[in-house]
Amino acid sequence: MNSIGLKMEGIVKDFPGVRALDHVDFIVNKGEIHGLLGENGAGKTTLMSVLCGLYRAEAGSVYLHDSNTDSEREVVISTPREAIVCGVGMVHQHFRLVQSQTVLENCILGIRDTNLVVDYKAIEKDIIELGKRYGMEINPEAYIWELSVGEQQRVEILKMLYRDAEILIMDEPTAVLTPQEARLLGETMKLMAIEDKTIVFITHKLDEVIEFTHRSTVLRDGKNVSTVDTGNTTKRELANLMVGRDVVFSIVRPNISPGDYVMEMRGVSVYDSRGVQTLKDIDIDVKSGEILGVAGVSGNGQKELAEVATGLVGCKNGSIYIGGRDMSDSSAGKFIKAGVSHIPGDRIGVGLVGNLPVSDNLILKSYQIKEICGGLLFNQRFVHEYVDRLIDEYEVVTPGRDTLARNLSGGNQQKMVLAREIESTYRCYDDTRLIVAVYPTRGLDVGATEFVRSRLVKQCSEGAGILMVSDDLEEIIAISTRIAVMYSGYIVDVVKADCVTLEDLGMLMAGERPIDEI
Amino acid sequence: MKFSVEPRIEATSSLRFVVMCTSILCAFMFGGLIMAIVGVDPVDTYVAMLEGAIGRSEDWNDGQFYSITETLVKAIPLMITSLAVGVAFKMLFWNIGAEGQLVAGAMAGSGVALFAKDYGLQSTYAVINIVLMCIAGVMGGGLWAIVPAFLKTKFKVNEIITTLMFNYVAILWYQYLFNVAWKDPDGMGFPGTAKFDGIWILGRISGRLHWGLGIALVSGLLVWIILDMSKWGYEIRVIGQNLKAALYGGIDVNRNVLRVMLFSGGLAGLAGTVEVSGVSYSLQEGLNVGYGYTAIIVSWLSRLNPIAIMIVSVVFAGIMVGGDQIQMTMGLPSSVAYVLQGAMLFFVLGGEFFVRYRMTIIIGQRHADS
Numbered sequence: 001m002n003s004i005g006l007k008m009e010g011i012v013k014d015f016p017g018v019r020a021l022d023h024v025d026f027i028v029n030k031g032e033i034h035g036l037l038g039e040n041g042a043g044k045t046t047l048m049s050v051l052c053g054l055y056r057a058e059a060g061s062v063y064l065h066d067s068n069t070d071s072e073r074e075v076v077i078s079t080p081r082e083a084i085v086c087g088v089g090m091v092h093q094h095f096r097l098v099q100s101q102t103v104l105e106n107c108i109l110g111i112r113d114t115n116l117v118v119d120y121k122a123i124e125k126d127i128i129e130l131g132k133r134y135g136m137e138i139n140p141e142a143y144i145w146e147l148s149v150g151e152q153q154r155v156e157i158l159k160m161l162y163r164d165a166e167i168l169i170m171d172e173p174t175a176v177l178t179p180q181e182a183r184l185l186g187e188t189m190k191l192m193a194i195e196d197k198t199i200v201f202i203t204h205k206l207d208e209v210i211e212f213t214h215r216s217t218v219l220r221d222g223k224n225v226s227t228v229d230t231g232n233t234t235k236r237e238l239a240n241l242m243v244g245r246d247v248v249f250s251i252v253r254p255n256i257s258p259g260d261y262v263m264e265m266r267g268v269s270v271y272d273s274r275g276v277q278t279l280k281d282i283d284i285d286v287k288s289g290e291i292l293g294v295a296g297v298s299g300n301g302q303k304e305l306a307e308v309a310t311g312l313v314g315c316k317n318g319s320i321y322i323g324g325r326d327m328s329d330s331s332a333g334k335f336i337k338a339g340v341s342h343i344p345g346d347r348i349g350v351g352l353v354g355n356l357p358v359s360d361n362l363i364l365k366s367y368q369i370k371e372i373c374g375g376l377l378f379n380q381r382f383v384h385e386y387v388d389r390l391i392d393e394y395e396v397v398t399p400g401r402d403t404l405a406r407n408l409s410g411g412n413q414q415k416m417v418l419a420r421e422i423e424s425t426y427r428c429y430d431d432t433r434l435i436v437a438v439y440p441t442r443g444l445d446v447g448a449t450e451f452v453r454s455r456l457v458k459q460c461s462e463g464a465g466i467l468m469v470s471d472d473l474e475e476i477i478a479i480s481t482r483i484a485v486m487y488s489g490y491i492v493d494v495v496k497a498d499c500v501t502l503e504d505l506g507m508l509m510a511g512e513r514p515i516d517e518i
Numbered sequence: 519m520k521f522s523v524e525p526r527i528e529a530t531s532s533l534r535f536v537v538m539c540t541s542i543l544c545a546f547m548f549g550g551l552i553m554a555i556v557g558v559d560p561v562d563t564y565v566a567m568l569e570g571a572i573g574r575s576e577d578w579n580d581g582q583f584y585s586i587t588e589t590l591v592k593a594i595p596l597m598i599t600s601l602a603v604g605v606a607f608k609m610l611f612w613n614i615g616a617e618g619q620l621v622a623g624a625m626a627g628s629g630v631a632l633f634a635k636d637y638g639l640q641s642t643y644a645v646i647n648i649v650l651m652c653i654a655g656v657m658g659g660g661l662w663a664i665v666p667a668f669l670k671t672k673f674k675v676n677e678i679i680t681t682l683m684f685n686y687v688a689i690l691w692y693q694y695l696f697n698v699a700w701k702d703p704d705g706m707g708f709p710g711t712a713k714f715d716g717i718w719i720l721g722r723i724s725g726r727l728h729w730g731l732g733i734a735l736v737s738g739l740l741v742w743i744i745l746d747m748s749k750w751g752y753e754i755r756v757i758g759q760n761l762k763a764a765l766y767g768g769i770d771v772n773r774n775v776l777r778v779m780l781f782s783g784g785l786a787g788l789a790g791t792v793e794v795s796g797v798s799y800s801l802q803e804g805l806n807v808g809y810g811y812t813a814i815i816v817s818w819l820s821r822l823n824p825i826a827i828m829i830v831s832v833v834f835a836g837i838m839v840g841g842d843q844i845q846m847t848m849g850l851p852s853s854v855a856y857v858l859q860g861a862m863l864f865f866v867l868g869g870e871f872f873v874r875y876r877m878t879i880i881i882g883q884r885h886a887d888s
Contacts, residue, residue, distance in 0.1 A: 015527050016527060016528060016530075054524060054525070055524050055525075056524050056878065079523065312765065312766065331768070331770075332765065332766065332767075332768045333768030333769070333770065334768075335768070336767075336768045337768075342766065344766060346762075349760075349762055349763075350760075350762045350763055350766050351763065351766070352760075352763060353755075353756055353759045353760040353763045354759070354760070355759045355760075356755060356756065356759055360752065360755065360756070363752075364756065364763065364767040365767060365768070367749060367752055368749070373748075373749045376748050376749060376750070377743070377747045377748050377749070378747055378748065378749065378752070380747070403528075404528070407527060407528060
């Protein structure tokens with residue numbers, strides 16, 4: 001086996017009231033792709049933040065490979081700059097790129113030892129060279145805002161490689177990618193491993209762990225539970241290690257016969273601010289007791305579909321009915337009152353207010369009801385009871401209702417959003433309840449994913465209609481009643497979920513109808 | 519020796535307090551440094567300022583509270599305008615126009631005080647007249663603020679520019695009124711309107727201190743209740759912290775912009791009315807001395823907290839009165855007060871860094887706190 005590329009020993013990190021890392025040992029060899037797994041809040045990001053100099057550990061040491069002696073050497077990394085100097089580069093989940101600058105400018109941003117006059121030609125050559133070497137060809141003169149998400153991520157990686165990073169930390173890199181892009185990223189990582197780079201790959205997607213990594217380490221509650229050879233393990237074993245108990249992988253779709261229409265869209269078209277048509281003549285409906293899954297490569301109109309279904313965007317042509325009521329000209333507020341709730345795809349940007357406490361966040365959709373606010377002032381006692389009940393029922397792990405929402409882990413933030421959205425549908429004109437869930441389990445760990453899915457299914461069997469947009473095809477097939485497939489703003493087809501295969505869906509997502517139907 | 523900086527998860531309130539006190543101390547030390555460079559003794563100057571702001575113990579023993587009441591007289595308009603901009607800032611709406619709204623309110627209030635009797639609207643009870651005048655002032659300031667708000671909601675015009683420019687418009691109108699249109703014919707050529715009749719004047723508590731203090735305290739209470747306990751305050755908080763989430767939650771953002779600016783401008787207008795009715799008794803020179811701008815500093819230093827605004831306003835008023843005092847007794851420019859105010863803003867905002875991040879000094883290769 002190769003020499004050790006990175007060794008972290010006995011790392012301890014305390015946050016007020018919690019020990020986030022408890023004597024964690026973590027070893028990655030050179031030329032290895034090493035999966036780092038764990039539930040939200042298990043300490044993955046904290047451990048890597050210590051390595052990158054963002055957090056200072058209470059105890060423990062870090063050793064890196066020293067090419068002069070070909071053995072490991074202890075280093076102290078106390079600032080992000082020192083991390084770069086030591087050859088540690090992190091590709092963050094949320095990119096650290098300057099949108100209005102070019103690829104090249106982003107690559108050299110912050111490098112100190114450049115000459116007064118920058119030799120752009122030479123740098124350009126280096127970047128093209130690096131891109132070729134790792135299968136990430138990109139135009140160095142392109143502006144970041146012109147690039148797709150996948151390309152932006154490549155710039156992030158190139159940036160690190162350009163700075164001679166020997167250790168690359170990839171923080172959930174595939175969460176934002178399409179399956180094709182994810183596969184390309186896998187190839188790139190393999191190329192980097194061949195070049196003896198040390199790669200830490202943080203992810204929730206167990207398939208990718210199996211496919212890409214050599215070994216993986218599982219963290220749970222701030223402890224290193226196990227480091228395993230990926231070749232000798234299974235998804236189920238990894239999932240069990242992460243959660244610490246047996247995980248039920250299959251949640252059965254609700255088995256009740258669908259009732260009345262909860263939502264109907266008839267001939268809906270939508271144009272964006274530049275006049276581009278994003279939804280074309282959409283005809284779909286959701287009945288009570290039914291989950292309508294929406295599949296498609298992201299960016300084919302799913303976001304807009306959810307925005308129309310929740311009243312955030314008005315439809316230009318066509319009509320939308322909620323519980324039989326024509327809502328074509330209604331505002332988001334009216335939709336909420338009509339029993340429509342919305343678990344947004346952009347949890348942090350839209351779904352919650354990070355700088356406000358959990359309690360303020362939990363009442364966002366119900367602060368107008370008369371129990372909370374009969375007149376002008378809030379009934380504080382009712383709010384406290386209501387909020388505490390939701391925290392309890394939806395197993396939101398938080399120090400208290402006054403904790404700021406941004407300090408919760410991703411899974412708990414989503415549970416909070418889920419709690420608020422499900423509860424808000426109970427208080428409307430009639431029994432109509434529609435839950436529009438966009439990527440409801442994206443970025444969540446196994447435990448939280450299971451929780452969210454089972455709650456959605458439970459709502460469905462209690463009579464709510466659910467419109468679920470997801471990029472996880474297995475999820476869609478597992479819990480949907482019917483599946484609508486979107487391609488470039490159209491609904492290609494609506495199929496029954498119990499008689500469709502992944503391959504069928506893949507064809508439809510590429511915009512091709514099965515031949516026998518034409 | 520190296521510095522290591524890492525973000526804090528959540529800062530404790532005791533830490534905030536310590537950082538705040540240290541920052542203010544640094545500001546005064548910085549001010550002292552400037553004084554030393556100019557060639558005066560900082561300690562003497564600060565003592566003189568303090569005596570100017572709160573008086574000397576001999577005066578207190580004689581029952582003389584002139585300095586304290588002067589400080590409070592200056593604190594009244596500062597409190598009300600700081601509350602006004604604070605409410606707008608809470609929604610991340612940058613109302614830089616409190617100065618103009620104050621002047622607009624003063625014009626409206628003065629207009630009522632001067633001309634209401636011509637239309638038979640004058641009561642024999644001062645209380646009723648004052649209420650009428652305040653309503654006019656609130657409407658004046660509110661109308662002055664609603665125009666930029668409307669432009670923002672309708673055409674997305676940047677409110678920083680419009681509210682700021684409206685200040686100049688208001689001030690020019692105000693100068694036109696007391697120099698020309700409403701100028702007192704019996705004023706022997708001096709600019710200014712006629713003095714208000716006694717029933718249009720706010721009563722005094724002690725010295726020049728008038729019942730505007732009560733109005734300021736009630737305003738503070740009102741703002742506190744609105745921001746902390748009401749549905750409206752909740753909407754303001756959500757809009758201010760995450761606009762997208764507010765839209766997603768079904769909050770009507772445009773309506774809130776109009777409402778908040780009507781309220782914010784109304785409060786600033788009230789401050790103007792209280793000034794003319796409580797201090798100058800007429801519309802005359804000297805109203806636009808920058809309360810509306812100082813209010814921006816005060817509300818930021820107070821972190822938009824209404825109770826803190828009341829306290830910081832008094833401190834700032836004290837610095838202003840103290841500055842006037844050293845100008846008279848020591849021949850130093852009163853702008854020392856502005857240096858101090860600026861330094862306080864600078865240091866307190868700078869101190870924010872230590873609230874958000876934990877800084878440690880690392881000596882040698884081992885970790886060491888210090």
